Ligand code: ATP
């Protein structure tokens with residue numbers, strides 16, 4: 001087994017995997033196998049140190065990374081064992097602990113998770129109520145920053161001095177009060193409250209034997225505290241990270257956590273990895289040109305293990321539209337040239353900000369290239385899905401007044417906006433949750449001070465009836481986990497939802513209904529008790545203070561777990577990955593969300609000043625690192641481009657990071673002219689079969705039109721020789737009109 005786990009690792013990686021040191025830091029550049037090493041270390045601890053999987057915590061940065069890592073570990077130690085690991089994002093691990101033990105720190109057992117949109121809506125309302133002229137997004141960001149530092153609203157109130165601070169402090173306090181009253185935790189609270197829990201209920205983590213963290217350079221203060229608390233009984237920590245890839249400073253990530261850790265644990269063993277196994281030599285050289293512009297950075301070279309390969313391509317296009325069309329044509333051309341060896345899923349378009357995706361999406365859509373958005377228009381953000389989820393959330397946590405106010409008159413039941421506003425205000429004055437208040441009115445136990453019209457009263461009663469019906473269903477059989485799908489079905493039926501969609505969305509009601517069907521499928525899955533167990537990995541948490549594990553799997557916890565998991569599944573990509581999406585799709589992602597990932601072909605469009613570096617960014621060095629992170633996602637081909645006019649038709653100047661003498665000469669010297677194809681090498685890199693002869697015939701036909709442009713292979717075998725030898729190589733001199741190909745593993 002050890003041989004299996006260690007095979008395919010270099011000696012520094014093996015040292016890190018097998019080290020006896022309690023605290024290990026692996027610091028290394030992109031693509032050097034940090035994540036691979038961390039994964040192997042987990043497998044090693046399980047197989048050779050006989051650690052139990054439920055005593056190991058593994059933190060990844062995204063849900064996708066967690067899924068991938070679990071898959072890899074499974075190969076070494078088997079399905080059963082891998083399933084029992086406490087592996088996930090900081091947030092999902094915190095959620096598990098809070099669901100299990102939160103009652104000990106006064107959390108409601110059915111607490112809900114407020115996602116970004118929810119918490120922003122709350123802030124907006126407070127600002128409106130208090131007639132303040134503060135930007136809601138900024139105020140929300142500021143609250144998050146305070147929480148990331150571990151400062152709660154009361155602590156902040158005690159220290160603030162200026163009027164401006166006091167104004168913000170009031171928003172922070174109201175916001176927190178509103179969350180508490182609604183029994184909601186926002187993302188930051190998950191971490192904060194988990195810290196409180198682990199500080200006061202230390203025995204919760206008495207069993208933890210090892211803690212492993214990926215992408216450590218982007219942890220913030222509260223995550224650092226959480227790490228220390230997870231390891232409070234035994235200091236066994238392995239972290240991997242890269243200071244050059246720190247890109248979450250804007251969200252309070254603290255790069256100094258690396259040195260802080262060495263100070264807290266002076267015996268920390270630091271291991272460096274040097275070779276890059278991901279990208280071609282040329283891509284690394286280009287990336288190096290960018291990161292080296294940071295003069296404060298200690299010089300460090302990226303060492304390629306792959307051949308030099310194809311030069312990255314830098315293009316200027318007249319405008320954003322043309323840039324998008326060019327990008328799509330390149331995707332198609334590369335596919336044709338490689339005989340469809342490259343599938344859409346081999347391509348990624350990485351953007352500085354999600355807003356840039358619109359033009360790209362339109363061009364891809366028109367050309368019929370299947371794509372998916374990461375962090376953009378999310379499945380759970382679709383109107384029909386959000387509405388149904390709001391119903392489920394209110395059924396689960398009726399005190400969630402935000403969600404309640406949103407759905408009270410949707411679908412329309414004649415409870416007009418003025419009535420809703422009046423009810424919200426009255427409930428607030430009576431310091432009663434909105435739900436309790438309207439239920440009393442609907443049931444005739446209380447009178448509203450505003451006159452409610454008879455039709456509105458009927459609507460209100462109907463609404464209260466639906467929620468009560470849902471709750472009754474959710475609590476129907478106390479000894480059985482709730483079938484989430486039954487509750488959802490009940491809501492759909494009571495709302496006559498299919499008819500509602502048909503009437504309201506004449507154009508696309510069918511696709512909206514199929515989204516609903518998709519949600520039903522998910523709910524069905526979550527209703528399976530085994531699946532529920534695995535969502536929370538209940539069996540892996542020890543019982544404390546009489547909170548039996550069994551308790552969690554009864555009553556309406558299935559619903560609460562289902563909803564909390566949705567709140568944490570932040571991207572459609574993550575959802576698609578979790579479902580094992582079959583259709584090959586190109587990825588459009590922000591660079592931030594692409595961290596840790598890799599693709600054969602990467603495009604970074606919109607490289608202009610104002611986009612990257614972003615006009616609102618405070619730290620130019622972080623912006624540069626962001627470009628570096630984007631570039632180092634590419635394995636074989638990297639395209640950078642910029643339009644002369646952006647999508648708002650404003651003049652755009654090529655990014656200052658690219659507009660540097662070293663960078664310009666790098667691209668000019670070797671220009672966008674040389675292209676070389678060795679598909680076999682690429683196939684090896686990707687671990688796939690080479691294209692079939694007939695697929696290659698198509699490519700050859702294209703190439704045959706342009707005989708003069710064949711190019712010899714780096715002074716090795718001329719193209720024609722190569723083509724003869726393996727029947728698949730080809731190369732071209734000009735980018736226009738036909739392109740390129742590529743090898744990172746030139747054979
Ligand atoms: P990032 O900083 O971008 O997260 P990383 O250091 O985590 O990168 P990995 O994602 O672990 O790097 O590895 C990059 C690629 O290199 C992966 O495809 C991985 O399988 C491969 N790789 C890592 N180590 C080796 C090795 N010793 N031999 C061959 N391939 C390797």
Ligand code: MG
Nearest residue numbers: 034035036596
């Ligand atoms: Mg990694």
